[in-house]
Amino acid sequence: MPLASSTLTSVTQWEDWQWQVDNRITNASELEKWVTLTVEEKRAIHFSQGKFLFSLTPYWASLMDPTDFMCPIRRQAIPLDEEFRTSLQEVQDWSSEGVRLSGGRFTHFYPDRAVLSLQDQCILYCRFCPQRKVLSKDRQSSLEWEEIIHYLKDHPQINEIILSGGEPLLLKEEELEEALSQLKSVPSIKTLRIESRALSFLPQRITPHLTKILREHQPLYFVNHVNHPREITTEFSNAAAQLGDSGIPLLANTVLLREINDKPPILAELFSQLIKLRIRPYRLIQMLPAQGTEHFRTTVSGGLRLIENLRGRLTGLALPEYVVDTGGGKVPLRYDSILSRNKKRLLLKNYEGKVFVYPEKVFTFSY
Numbered sequence: 001m002p003l004a005s006s007t008l009t010s011v012t013q014w015e016d017w018q019w020q021v022d023n024r025i026t027n028a029s030e031l032e033k034w035v036t037l038t039v040e041e042k043r044a045i046h047f048s049q050g051k052f053l054f055s056l057t058p059y060w061a062s063l064m065d066p067t068d069f070m071c072p073i074r075r076q077a078i079p080l081d082e083e084f085r086t087s088l089q090e091v092q093d094w095s096s097e098g099v100r101l102s103g104g105r106f107t108h109f110y111p112d113r114a115v116l117s118l119q120d121q122c123i124l125y126c127r128f129c130p131q132r133k134v135l136s137k138d139r140q141s142s143l144e145w146e147e148i149i150h151y152l153k154d155h156p157q158i159n160e161i162i163l164s165g166g167e168p169l170l171l172k173e174e175e176l177e178e179a180l181s182q183l184k185s186v187p188s189i190k191t192l193r194i195e196s197r198a199l200s201f202l203p204q205r206i207t208p209h210l211t212k213i214l215r216e217h218q219p220l221y222f223v224n225h226v227n228h229p230r231e232i233t234t235e236f237s238n239a240a241a242q243l244g245d246s247g248i249p250l251l252a253n254t255v256l257l258r259e260i261n262d263k264p265p266i267l268a269e270l271f272s273q274l275i276k277l278r279i280r281p282y283r284l285i286q287m288l289p290a291q292g293t294e295h296f297r298t299t300v301s302g303g304l305r306l307i308e309n310l311r312g313r314l315t316g317l318a319l320p321e322y323v324v325d326t327g328g329g330k331v332p333l334r335y336d337s338i339l340s341r342n343k344k345r346l347l348l349k350n351y352e353g354k355v356f357v358y359p360e361k362v363f364t365f366s367y
């Protein structure tokens with residue numbers, strides 16, 4: 001276990017999730033206890049004040065390469081000058097359409113599911129995420145539970161609630177338990193989905209008490225956002241095993257990021273490691289062109305080629321769906337495997353480029 005350079009940090013403190021949160025690094029001088037910052041990194045951290053949020057756990061800092069500024073762990077957390085450049089393609093407002101309640105913290109967009117942000121904060125602010133923007137002071141801080149529950153009861157077609165960013169697991173156990181119980185008290189809510197980055201940023205958060213609460217609110221799916229094999233540490237693996245052993249289904253979202261994970265061997269290693277930990281890779285996400293994130297964005301054609309390349313290397317179980325985040329829902333993208341089709345047959349291409357004829361089903365009715 002890597003400990004902070006401060007000799008005052010004990011093993012007990014290091015393994016305490018609340019200590020990790022309370023001691024989050026929020027400026028360059030604290031971060032320099034862990035890594036040698038470049039001039040650009042220092043300048044970008046300074047300029048981000050008041051515009052973009054910046055914080056990371058000591059645990060995440062301990063995973064960084066102290067001298068390589070291209071380290072994938074570093075790049076996800078430390079701003080660069082590009083973050084302050086404007087791209088013609090970036091979009092400022094990604095708020096999706098649909099019904100919004102409780103100051104935008106509850107969104108009903110798809111017919112059968114709704115998204116709820118239990119609180120505003122993230123454990124760490126990913127440099128490629130629109131959520132890192134400093135929020136408006138008018139943003140409502142507490143949830144209007146009565147209004148939300150009333151809406152859910154009035155719309156029984158909603159059967160799934162997605163608890164998404166800010167990080168749901170930053171709530172204390174009793175607050176989370178209360179929130180999950182409120183949602184499950186609505187008869188039409190069948191499943192809950194927690195979208196988290198805790199296994200990567202704060203694996204200490206997966207305590208036996210938290211695991212018990214999650215288990216008691218099944219069916220509950222745990223989707224961890226993980227982008228690089230170096231995030232999969234002993235702590236990550238142990239936390240995943242604890243959840244998996246409790247019968248909580250585990251999935252993973254991965255954001256495709258330029259010069260971080262946009263190479264077939266890196267993604268193949270990540271997805272293979274996840275499968276070994278009983279975490280099913282769920283989606284590979286083509287990111288939103290959010291403000292100041294153009295340096296992380298890959299081309300869609302490159303993403304399609306990557307997925308095609310992985311199709312030949314990995315078991316189907318380890319292969320996520322490639323989707324583009326439009327801000328108005330995730331749209332699946334597939335390489336064009338259908339070369340042609342008519343009423344009688346399809347010409348299909350497999351992962352090696354070999355072409356196969358598949359007969360179309362002809363319906364004949366007899367009475």
Ligand code: SF4
Nearest residue numbers: 122125126129131165
């Ligand atoms: S990607 Fe998730 S964890 Fe990272 S800043 Fe965005 S909402 Fe927070």
